[in-house]
Amino acid sequence: MLMWIIKRDLLLAMRRQSDVFTILFFFIIVVSLFPLSVGPEMNMLRTMAPGVVWVAALLASMLSLGRMFSNDYVDGTLEQMLLSPQSLSLLVLGKALAHWLVTGIPLVLMAPILGIQYDLPIEALFVLTITLLLGTPVLSLIGAIGAALTLGLRGGGVLVSLLVLPLYIPVLIFGAGAVEANMAGVGYDAHLSLIGAFLLMSLVFAPWAAASSLRVSLE
């Protein structure tokens, strides 16, 4: 089941190969927009860099969330999945993992190159990549809850972002914070282990919460 759902979603992504690339290029473009509007001073850009990269990753991951369930909802396949004898949480986990493989991984791989544009030192680039590697799955998992809730969308669009963003913000703060700590010469272990804790927690709870949301949304 888990394998099939991941396989299916990856297959769908492959059919639209451009999908993966476009998410990636969205990320690149957003990161490159900031210097254009803020100005080319390198010192300032370097300070902004971790925040900008993290916000961009968050946006790229969030933008593609909409598709996580809504396509399946519109054409009735989600209905069928709900009627499947297997556990719905597992299914949601599969979909979140597929989402991460398609959107998260490319961002992680791209981030160091973008960091160079902002003239980040090598070690900071490394920390940035690690935090993204740990953080992006959290975004996909938490995002799954939001995506599931927005399916019903009875005037609750704002409510949902209000609900999900407080969960995103800690990841963002600790993610960007770890890089800044490193650049300031302070240790960043605490940041990393906190993000790790978020990851574990969301791995356990998010699929379940998203599955319940799905049942509510489709009633």
Added chain:
Amino acid sequence: MLMWIIKRDLLLAMRRQSDVFTILFFFIIVVSLFPLSVGPEMNMLRTMAPGVVWVAALLASMLSLGRMFSNDYVDGTLEQMLLSPQSLSLLVLGKALAHWLVTGIPLVLMAPILGIQYDLPIEALFVLTITLLLGTPVLSLIGAIGAALTLGLRGGGVLVSLLVLPLYIPVLIFGAGAVEANMAGVGYDAHLSLIGAFLLMSLVFAPWAAASSLRVSLE
């Protein structure tokens, strides 16, 4: 025709008020996230402010582009519009204007308040609002081309950003530039008239280009 299409889209937006609020909310969140991830130094924040607000406005306007035509496409109403005896360019103009009324105007109204968060001087706030007022319709108009081109392509949401973001860049540069010029005590008239020129140009050409794109996409 123009009136009817605007009326229709505004009505739909009213029905889904949450959509309007999410865009606004997104704008606020993006702008407010930056101090969180960059750090609290006021001088630096003030320098960043115009750029951040403009990038956020650009992203917010872009986020809602996907919906401009795709909803109408899925339920067959777009097909019907293509078969309408009236000019398709006019229709596209109407839809772009409606998009601006729903997404652009709230951003323009919100921007000064967010500017205060970044401690911008009053005059800079004023300039920021003016540039947004002139610039956001350009975003909607150019965005219409991208939305029309990516219609019916899965993953269109991200593809659209890839297509339109590079085209948004001049508006972004002059929009943020005007505010920075004002803060640096330089005149900003040239910036404003350039944005005005962009607006005129896109008013003339964008509906036509978007209409041709629609015909191509629906063939």
Added chain:
Amino acid sequence: MNWSNLSEFFSMGGYGFYVWGSYVVTLVCIVGEILLISNRHRTLEKQHGLIFDINRKRDNK
């Protein structure tokens, strides 16, 4: 002649990494592009060969 020996040529006055980095990547791009195109061409040929084979089989029947 600018270079007295090979190692001098490769070190490029200390800028070897940058100069050769540029040239090697360019070479890789060009070779890659040529390979990609001829690959595309070859798969096409194979496909057409296949169609051709099927046609022949049908003709024989």
Added chain:
Amino acid sequence: MSINWFKYSSPASFYSLAGKITPIFAFAAVILLVAGLYIGFFVAPTDFQQGEAYRIIFIHVPAAWMSMFLYVVMAFWAGIGLAFNTRLSSMFATAIAPTGAMFTFIALWTGALWGKPMWGTWWVWDARLTSELILLFLYIGFMSLQAAIDDPRRADKAGAIIALVGVVNIPIIYFSVQWWNTLHQGASVSVNQAPSMATTMLVGMLVMVFASWMYSIAVILKRTRVIILERESHTAWVAELQKKGTVQ
């Protein structure tokens, strides 16, 4: 001698014509490349300011020029295809894009590798650099859009629209970025401080520029041929080629 140009505007006859002339351009490209590299590395003297690092110029400048030029050519053919519904011109545009994107990438890459020793940083947000980066995005947008559309004729038209909109924007972007940058006297270094070139350097560079030209033409012709085959595989003339066994 009068050539019937219309004859070659059909994919079938263009296919065979291109097959004949491609080797000529490929050959010219190789000759010029060897000559250019020889001049660049063995004839041109060491630059007294930049040392040997300046030898990157022999690929950097041709690549940068080609990247910009190819975009215009691509938009031109795409526009012709859109206006007159000629299949061949649209195929040209599709064939040019990857090569253009490749040259853009090379210009960026070599520029970055040049910037590190010269300016001490891989990247600055200077006008020329930024607009070259945006050019890469425009190429990628064009290619992604075409890749996302299954029906080739729809892809042609959609691509043409975005290419034309992009070509209008390129000068706007270039000047806006330049102005943005000069208003903000941020970057202390600029590509404008190019060394006054020795004649041999200039000659080497120009030879390399011609080599890139020949290379681009050869590759684009070859790719056009592949695209023609892919799209016209069901037609009679391709079947004819198959029978003769002359698909290549």
Added chain:
Amino acid sequence: MLQGINLACVRGDRELFKNINFSLEAGGLMQVHGPNGSGKTSLLRMLCGLSNPAAGEIRWCDKAIHSLDGDYFAVMTYIGHLSGTKDDLTVMENLRISSALAGSEISADQAKEALEYIGLSGREALPVKVLSQGQRRRVALARLLVCKTSVWILDEPLVALDVAAVKLIQGLLEQHLLQGGMVVMTTHQEIDIAAASITQLQLA
């Protein structure tokens, strides 16, 4: 008046049909038959100008329809597989707005009357998304009652309709034909419609 000349349709690498010829006069009905996937929808979309034939030409009053553009759209109404209604708008709003966009504005009273006729009275203020499948179809078909066009191109208009509604549509079509209108339609259900002239077009 509406003529198809040597029409051909190619989808992917499949040729769906070729050499289709027909001519439809005022008061004429053309029924397009054929199994699933034989190209009925493709043909109808060509007839209304949404796609171009691979070969051949479609003429309205002896002019190619792609040269007429808006003029042809002004006399033609197409209702396809998709309902063309907005889920979030009410039944009433849907009808009024879609007519207005199609070029004929109607008053609330006219709309009410049409909706009553088509069996949706009491549902005028409901958003379309809560309606049943058959009721959505009726909303789409209600446009036929208020439009003033003469060529109707209907792709399986009877799908999801109950027996009473099928009768209703049948009557509506007959009346339209009697007044000199033209109808091109497909359906897999048996239906008898009286018309001055009936063309049966069978696709393979």
Added chain:
Amino acid sequence: MLQGINLACVRGDRELFKNINFSLEAGGLMQVHGPNGSGKTSLLRMLCGLSNPAAGEIRWCDKAIHSLDGDYFAVMTYIGHLSGTKDDLTVMENLRISSALAGSEISADQAKEALEYIGLSGREALPVKVLSQGQRRRVALARLLVCKTSVWILDEPLVALDVAAVKLIQGLLEQHLLQGGMVVMTTHQEIDIAAASITQLQLA
């Protein structure tokens, strides 16, 4: 085995039906009739557990279905108004993946066979989005051929199908019933299906 007890359905401020009782044994067919908007779809969605009845209870083997959850889903297949196919996947992939997700993995050969039976041979590798309306419906219905469930709940399965396909489905249902399966279905078309026991349920 499948029992409905005093079922009622309320939508908005409208009561669609109440006091619906039925009981369906192995080999039994239940046809739900009623005009558009009478609540057939609403009833069927209750029966398969997608929504809850306003009153009453649905039982499978004397246990309320909401207490069974996965166990009930393992014996039940629902095909509704929406086709439940992914536009971007090919016909073959759609069938194999949807079966796997429904709990029964099938081999490519089995899928090929089922698709051939349902009349889609030669289309296995096409993405569903290019198919005709009737062909999409067939893809959805092909699941019935490969699933091993006993309760089939079908909401207007015959919509958009041509005459040959209707015959095919009819045969398929009869065979299923003969083997002791159960079918609940709605349709506006006339169709005669032979079954050990037939229940006709008429909604107002």
